[in-house]
Amino acid sequence: MAGSKRVAAAALVSMMAVLVMLAMVTESSAAGVCNPNALYPCLSAIQGARPPAPSRQCCNVVKSVDKNCMCNQLKSASFPAQMVNNGLQLPKKCGRTDLRGFRCGRYTFPY
Numbered sequence: 001m002a003g004s005k006r007v008a009a010a011a012l013v014s015m016m017a018v019l020v021m022l023a024m025v026t027e028s029s030a031a032g033v034c035n036p037n038a039l040y041p042c043l044s045a046i047q048g049a050r051p052p053a054p055s056r057q058c059c060n061v062v063k064s065v066d067k068n069c070m071c072n073q074l075k076s077a078s079f080p081a082q083m084v085n086n087g088l089q090l091p092k093k094c095g096r097t098d099l100r101g102f103r104c105g106r107y108t109f110p111y
Contacts, residue, residue, distance in 0.1 A: 039058075039061055039065070039073060041055055041057040041058040041061060042054055042055075042058040042061065042062065042087075042090060045058055045086065045090060045093075046083045046086035046087045046090070047082075047083060047086070048082070048086075049082065051086050053093060054090055054093050054094055058090070058094070059090075059093075059094035059095070062090045062091055062094040062096055063094055063095070063096050067098070067099055067102055070087075070091075070099075070104075071102070071104035071105070071107075073087070074087045074088060074104060074107065075104060075105045075107070084107065088104075088107055088108075088109055088110060089110065091109055092109075092110055092111075
């Protein structure tokens with residue numbers, strides 16, 4: 001019974017994250033893509049205590065997204081702390097180096 005509650009809770013968090021991504025307005029900037037829907041391939045890479053490595057598709061998005069756009073996505077109050085922490089790791093895991101030490105509200109992208 002406890003296991004099914006955890007699965008249901010995880011499913012709810014996943015659905016909330018997808019809904020947040022889908023509800024945000026798509027915009028673009030000269031610095032890169034700011035399409036929250038494009039971050040959908042990264043969803044599995046930010047969930048849980050030990051998420052899988054980001055997919056190639058996720059990394060392509062992470063490498064092209066504007067840093068302020070990515071920051072705004074991660075600062076969203078809708079994401080649980082674990083997802084934010086995992087999201088902060090994506091640029092490093094995908095080989096994007098320009099975000100090292102970038103301040104994002106109360107968060108900092110790791111070196």
